[in-house]
Amino acid sequence: MPRFGQELKEALPSLWRYAYALTRDRSRADDLVQDCAERALRKRHLWQQDRPIRPWLAKMALNIHRNTLRTAAVRHIHVAYDEADLTSHAQPSAEQGLEAREMLRRVDTLPPEQRDVLLLVVIDGLSYAEAAGVLGIPVGTVMSRISRARASLKQEPTPETPVRLRSVT
Amino acid sequence: MTDVQDFDIHRYLDGEMTREEVFAFERRMEADGALAMRVAEMMQDMDTLRDAIPTPSGAHLDSLLSRAEPASRPIWGQLAAAVVLLAVGFGGGLLTRGAGGTVPDMASDVLANASAAHALYSVEVVHPVEVPASERDHLKGWLSNRLGSEVRIPDLTGAGLSLVGGRLLPFEQGAAAQFMYEDAQAARVTLYLTPAQARGASALRYGQKEDLSAVYWQDGLWHYALVGPMERDRLSSIAQSVQGALF
Structure with missing residues (x-):
């Protein structure tokens, strides 16, 4: 094969x-x-x-x-x-710039279910349907989680207080 | 409409839209500067995220893949026992390539080329090979150079076959080698090999055309095909000798 x-x-x-x-x-x-x-x-x-x-x-x-x-x-x-x-x-590694580290830190503060969807779609490049299949959730849920994830990432960095509380999907 | 509700933004960013939808959404952005700005910011965020993840070198991934391969090569006997026999047409008028746009696969390509080369050269009396067996070392060095990877010429005397010699042949975008052997009755068998894109191991695939039998397999970084005017069983047993001699 x-x-x-x-x-x-x-x-x-x-x-x-x-x-x-x-x-x-x-x-x-x-x-x-x-x-x-x-x-x-x-x-x-x-x-x-x-x-x-x-x-x-x-x-x-x-x-x-x-x-x-x-x-x-x-x-x-x-x-x-x-x-x-x-x-x-x-x-943090030396190869990553400040902006990159800040972005990863913000990704880390996302609720796990939002982070899962974000990484599958943005990093692994899966389609919504494929990501839905991997996670065993409906495509609509993939969409709502990715939109929440992006809305959270867009917020101003809050280096002093790592935020853990997020909206429930 | 908030970003959370506006799924179009995300479907646009993630390539989930049809061309028509993309066109319509871009018109919407042209009319709505604030929307265009939000999309641009998110796009920037996603680029930042992608850039934050390193990408390993191809060589590094190759080494991970080779470490993931089973430590012990499957023994030929086991492989043969587990073989899925797939009749593969070869030569002119390939069975596997008829109507319906079947995806061409490596096995049929290699079998077709190997069989064509066998038919062309095995009947030659004066020039069956480019480099005769008497210059075995030169043959090995030359073909290794041209194929970009060390070529080994199996000794098949145990199977009653002596080396006649070998030649270089074209294959797709690259090259292939053909080694010709002869048995005591002067029946000629050729071994055809060409480098693989990726390491792998395949089951045996057989082809048959008139009185010629052929068998294809991949092992490691090579595709092999063995062609000869004999029954499949005899060819399989020679293929085992080839395997034994190569490893």
Whole structure:
């Protein structure tokens, strides 16, 4: 199945960027991508050629990532789930400008369900329908979450008080 | 209308609109400066977000992918046992390429080219190959250079086949190598190989045309095809020898 190998290879750049957006760490992104690629290769017989491979990989990445967080949360019970959430590994890196870091910080303050949609659509480049499939929600919900996410990102930065309270979707 | 309610902004930003909708929305922005400003700001925000995420090099991703591949290569026997036999037409009038615009696939392309090359050169008495087996090292070096990757010439004496020599051939945008072998009865078998775009491993795919059998497979960074005037079983057994000799 050479087609499969080709599709997988072509999907990797956006998968890696998505993995990085989830983990905020290069080596964690590497691990996540490698893990997804391994599973995809093992389950290649389940892949249907007429279906895009990227949503499938994105769903795998998100599930693996969530499992990792859950495992970490179980191991360190004293760590509140929110703290063990996606943002704890975020570390400013020298390669990122001030504006980029501020943007990521604001993304981190989004409610998880809005952040999930935003990253799938903007970073992984999935369509609304694909993102809806990955998250198991209606397309209309994808739209309302992404619009809320963007409205929140647009607000002025509030560096002193990281905002956690957001509207409920 | 607030941004939260105005889904058109987001459908526009995320490429969810049809051409007509894009056109209509852009007209709306022309008439509504405040709307255009909001869209521009969000677009800027999204660019900032995209730029905040690094992009790894292709080489780095290739190494992740190769590490993700199963550590042990599938043993040929297992592969053959699990084989899905797909009859693939080759030569003139490809079965897989008829009406209906079937997507051309690598297996049929390689089989078609390998079979055409076999038919053309295996009947040659005086010039069956460009470089004869007596210059094996030169043949190997030359073809490795031209194909951009180290070529190995399998020794198939165990299968009763001696090397006649090899040649360089065109394949799609690139090149391919053909090695010709002969058995004691002077029946000729050719091994055709061309570099793959991506590492992979495939099941065996067979083709048959008149008295010629062909088998295609991909392993690692190469596509292979073996063509010869024999039954499929005999060809499969030679293919096993090729695998054994290559790894």
